Amino acid sequence: MKGFVYNICLLFLLVPMLSLRAQAQTSYLDRIEWILSDVRMKTDSVSKERTARIDLALRWKQEPDVAPQHTVCITPVMLSKDSTREFSFAPIYIDGRIREKAIERNTVLDKKGVHRPDSAFVIETGRKAPKTVRYVAEIPYDPVMLDGLLALYETVNGCADCLKGTDTLYLEGVLPPYTPQWSAPGFMQSPNGDDKNRERHYTADLKFIVDRDEIDPDYMDNAEVLSSIMESIHTAMNDTVFAIKAVHFLGFASPDGPEIPNTSLAERRAASLAKYIKGMDTTIPDSLYIVANGAENWEGFFQAVDADTNLAKNPAIMKVRAVLNSSNRDSCEWILKEDKVLYDRLREDILPGLRRTDYVIEYHLKSFTPEEAEALWQEHPEWLSINEMYSVADLYGKDDPRYLDVLFTAARTYPADIAASHNAAIALYSAGMTTEAVSLLSGHYEPQLLNTLGIIYAGEGMYPEAEAALSLAANTGFEEAIHNLKELHRIMEQL
Numbered sequence: 001m002k003g004f005v006y007n008i009c010l011l012f013l014l015v016p017m018l019s020l021r022a023q024a025q026t027s028y029l030d031r032i033e034w035i036l037s038d039v040r041m042k043t044d045s046v047s048k049e050r051t052a053r054i055d056l057a058l059r060w061k062q063e064p065d066v067a068p069q070h071t072v073c074i075t076p077v078m079l080s081k082d083s084t085r086e087f088s089f090a091p092i093y094i095d096g097r098i099r100e101k102a103i104e105r106n107t108v109l110d111k112k113g114v115h116r117p118d119s120a121f122v123i124e125t126g127r128k129a130p131k132t133v134r135y136v137a138e139i140p141y142d143p144v145m146l147d148g149l150l151a152l153y154e155t156v157n158g159c160a161d162c163l164k165g166t167d168t169l170y171l172e173g174v175l176p177p178y179t180p181q182w183s184a185p186g187f188m189q190s191p192n193g194d195d196k197n198r199e200r201h202y203t204a205d206l207k208f209i210v211d212r213d214e215i216d217p218d219y220m221d222n223a224e225v226l227s228s229i230m231e232s233i234h235t236a237m238n239d240t241v242f243a244i245k246a247v248h249f250l251g252f253a254s255p256d257g258p259e260i261p262n263t264s265l266a267e268r269r270a271a272s273l274a275k276y277i278k279g280m281d282t283t284i285p286d287s288l289y290i291v292a293n294g295a296e297n298w299e300g301f302f303q304a305v306d307a308d309t310n311l312a313k314n315p316a317i318m319k320v321r322a323v324l325n326s327s328n329r330d331s332c333e334w335i336l337k338e339d340k341v342l343y344d345r346l347r348e349d350i351l352p353g354l355r356r357t358d359y360v361i362e363y364h365l366k367s368f369t370p371e372e373a374e375a376l377w378q379e380h381p382e383w384l385s386i387n388e389m390y391s392v393a394d395l396y397g398k399d400d401p402r403y404l405d406v407l408f409t410a411a412r413t414y415p416a417d418i419a420a421s422h423n424a425a426i427a428l429y430s431a432g433m434t435t436e437a438v439s440l441l442s443g444h445y446e447p448q449l450l451n452t453l454g455i456i457y458a459g460e461g462m463y464p465e466a467e468a469a470l471s472l473a474a475n476t477g478f479e480e481a482i483h484n485l486k487e488l489h490r491i492m493e494q495l
Contacts, residue, residue, distance in 0.1 A: 026156050027167035028072050028094065033059040039078075039150065039174040041141050041494060050141035050493075052078060052175065054089055054150070057134050064129040068098040070164065075153045076137070078174065080144040087145060089137040090119035097125070099159075143495050150174045178494055180487035182455050183480040186426075188419035193387035196365040197245075200236070204229055204273060204357045213268035215276045229273075229359065230280050236361045237284070241383055244288065246362040249274045251294035254354035256347065259296055259329045266294025270357050296329055297354040304350045311350075316342055370395050377406060381413040386420055389413075404431055411440060418448050425449075429456050447478035454484060463492050 035057040042051050054076055066072055072094040078087040093116060095103060116122075123133055150171045156164040207220040217223045236244045251266030274289045302321060305311040316339045320332045337343050365383055368376065370391040373384050377392050384392075393406040404427050411417075411424035421440060428437035434456065441453040450473035457466035466488055473481030 026067075026070070026165040027154060028066060028156065029074070029152060029154050029167050029169045031061055033061055034152065034169065034171060035059060036150065036171050036174075041145075041175065042138070043493060051138040052087070052141045052145055053136070053138045054078075055134070055136050057132060058092075058123065059132045063127070064123070064131055065125045066094050066096045068096040069159045070096040071099045071103075071157045071161075073155045073157070076135075077151045077153055078139075078145050079149040079151055081147045081149075083149070085142075085144055087139055087142065089139055090117065090121050092121045092123060092135060094123045094125060100125075145175050146177050146494055147173065148175055175494075178490045180458070180484075180491060182458075182487060183483045184451060184455050185422070188422050190386045190414075190417050190419035192417065193390070193419070194385050196367065196385050198363055198365060198382075200232070200361045200363070202229070202232060202359050202361070204359055206269075206273065206357060208269060208355075211265065213265060213272050215272050217276075226276065226280070229277060232361065233277070233284070234281070236363050241366055243364045243366065244361065245364055246290050247274075247277075247288055248290045248292055248360040248362065250292045250358045250360070252297040252300065252354060252356050252358065253294060254351040255296045255298055255301055255329060255333055256351050257333075262296050263294040266296075266355075266357075267291065268294075270294060273357050273359070297356075298324060298329070300354045301350065304353065311342075311345070314339070314342055377409060381409050384413075386410055386414055386417060404428065408436075408440075418446050421449055422452050425452055425456065429459070434460055445472065447473035447476045447481055451478060451481040451484060454481065454488070458484075458488055458491065463488065463495070467492070 037055040037057060039052070039054050042053050043049070044051075056076065073091050074094070075091040076089040078089070079085070119137070121135055121137070124130070150173075152169040152171065154165075154167045154169070156166070158164045204225060206215065206222055206225050208214075209216070209219070215222065215226075217226055233244070233247060236242045249270040251268070251270030253262035253266040255262070271291045274291050278284070278286060278289060305314075305317055311317060316335055320335050324332050336346065365385075368384065368388055370388075373388045374392045374395060376383055377389055381389065389406055389410040393403045396402045396406065404424075407420075407424040407427045411420045414420045421444060425437040425440050428434075428440065437456055438453065441449050441456070444450070444453075450469045454466045454470035454473065457463070457469060467485070470481050470485040470488060474485045
């Protein structure tokens with residue numbers, strides 16, 4: 001019986017305690033509908049200071065009222081993505097009828113009471129209070145806010161500021177990093193993707209008697225040189241891969257002596273070589289042989305002197321480089337002759353190598369089916385057009401590692417083709433081979449490829465490098481790069 005009475009008494013003691021606990025958990029967060037209109041970063045046009053701005057609507061689900069003795073403080077807080085940092089906006093206060101009068105009385109009497117920041121936002125209650133209130137606040141921006149979370153921290157105080165309860169409401173993720181809309185082509189088709197015309201350049205290292213144009217096969221090693229020339233022509237004619245179109249002979253003279261006799265001699269030597277080759281194999285149609293006008297080999301001259309640091313810096317050579325044009329070649333030669341030591345050196349080491357006859361074999365490669373091209377792309381990629389290589393890539397499919405290898409081989413075989421480099425770089429980057437993609441595009445200054453490089457850099461978070469590449473492309477007027485540079489700046493504004 002005593003045990004029964006004890007349990008009854010204990011039950012009556014627990015009832016008030018449970019009631020107090022429920023009261024301590026009092027919350028008004030769920031009595032209000034929280035409508036988040038906007039959270040954004042703003043940049044002042046003058047000071048360039050950045051702020052995070054929140055625009056929030058509060059709509060009472062019932063009458064806008066709280067318990068008479070309660071003061072509700074709700075603080076919107078921005079949490080970093082990893083929740084390790086918090087940024088508080090101006091607090092929102094809602095006072096009950098009795099608490100509101102007490103706060104007003106203490107303010108008039110200048111008594112110590114509730115101290116609220118000047119930025120505090122106070123919401124009215126009562127029958128005449130609006131059911132919907134707009135709350136707008138700003139705080140200094142910090143990049144760690146990106147992709148964060150907005151929370152509402154609530155405290156409810158009663159009389160004498162005793163704590164009645166706390167609660168937290170998480171609204172939603174805010175300030176997502178800007179997602180750029182890059183302007184870039186996908187897989188690009190090469191304008192010359194089907195081109196199979198090729199050229200092979202050779203130098204005929206024939207020896208001529210001074211000021212003579214006749215070819216003497218018995219002079220020095222001329223017989224061996226002539227045999228090599230004939231062999232290269234036969235290869236281009238007889239191989240089932242090639243179809244020869246023309247053989248061009250070009251004579252070059254060294255820039256010592258009058259220009260007109262020099263160029264005439266160079267052309268005569270080229271014509272002599274063409275004539276001699278015709279006689280070596282009369283089955284080859286004469287129409288295949290083309291002789292070009294001779295010229296003084298100034299381009300070769302500068303290439304040769306540039307290979308020697310001392311010669312490249314010689315004042316006479318630097319002067320000639322600055323003033324040379326098509327009408328003053330003879331006078332430029334006299335500038336060199338004025339320095340006797342220099343000219344003796346040039347006649348010994350540089351000028352003889354400039355007197356030469358080149359020949360170029362122009363030919364066309366046969367076309368290959370995708371299956372034929374597959375057997376050739378690794379050993380002889382130069383025999384395939386770009387589109388033939390792509391046909392091999394299509395045979396493998398994008399899921400096959402060889403697909404990427406074929407695209408990369410096409411870019412290396414045709415480094416001047418913008419589409420080939422772009423396609424290979426994008427494929428490399430998509431496969432996670434960023435270093436290789438960047439390496440492939442480095443050294444290219446075509447706006448299309450700078451644009452591709454800038455997008456890759458941006459995707460890796462390398463924003464200064466991306467800005468440099470896109471700026472170079474945009475400065476040429478390339479529209480896609482101009483657009484992408486704006487998109488990049490919108491990303492960088494958040495950082």
